[in-house]
Amino acid sequence: MRFSTLIISLVTVSLIFHGCGEESSEEAMVSTAEFTLMDTQGKSYTVEKRGTNFTLDAGEDKVVLFDIFATWCPPCQAEVKHLGNLQKKYGEDLIIMGITIEEDKSNAELEAFREKYKGGEYLISNKADNQELARSIASTIGVGQQFPIPLMVLYKNGEYVTHYAGATQEEIIDHDIAQVLGK
Numbered sequence: 001m002r003f004s005t006l007i008i009s010l011v012t013v014s015l016i017f018h019g020c021g022e023e024s025s026e027e028a029m030v031s032t033a034e035f036t037l038m039d040t041q042g043k044s045y046t047v048e049k050r051g052t053n054f055t056l057d058a059g060e061d062k063v064v065l066f067d068i069f070a071t072w073c074p075p076c077q078a079e080v081k082h083l084g085n086l087q088k089k090y091g092e093d094l095i096i097m098g099i100t101i102e103e104d105k106s107n108a109e110l111e112a113f114r115e116k117y118k119g120g121e122y123l124i125s126n127k128a129d130n131q132e133l134a135r136s137i138a139s140t141i142g143v144g145q146q147f148p149i150p151l152m153v154l155y156k157n158g159e160y161v162t163h164y165a166g167a168t169q170e171e172i173i174d175h176d177i178a179q180v181l182g183k
Contacts, residue, residue, distance in 0.1 A: 034046060058095060073149050078117075084122060152173070
């Protein structure tokens with residue numbers, strides 16, 4: 001009897017604490033927030049969250065791909081070239097915004113990272129709101145707070161289209177972008 005009571009108590013306490021630590025899916029749907037990002041060149045961007053939509057101020061009427069990554073992550077390193085290829089291919093129709101989850105990287109280190117892996121000219125944000133934005137996106141799409149990286153999330157006019165967790169072939173992302181753009 002005592003053992004089962006202990007188990008029930010532990011499960012109850014664990015559920016209480018688990019529920020307090022994460023935004024519920026209902027809260028993620030109705031909440032609004034604003035995030036400030038700063039690219040490695042010093043240009044500021046605003047991301048507005050309304051419910052499940054994330055709108056980049058420079059990305060109105062465009063396709064936006066948020067790439068949540070870390071420089072030490074091998075699949076993140078491998079995707080850099082693909083992201084550069086996609087940005088070059090779609091030009092003004094696509095904005096790729098890399099969002100590093102690392103706090104201790106300088107702009108020079110992030111530029112060197114992109115250059116080393118032949119990433120071309122897509123944006124990388126290096127601002128304190130990065131982690132908060134990454135958590136908010138992850139909660140909204142239902143991958144939780146311990147999400148895999150790279151995590152890429154595609155939006156059109158601020159509305160969620162799809163996401164890719166982990167290493168993803170360039171052709172798959174390319175196909176989805178072309179489809180969203182009607183090409």
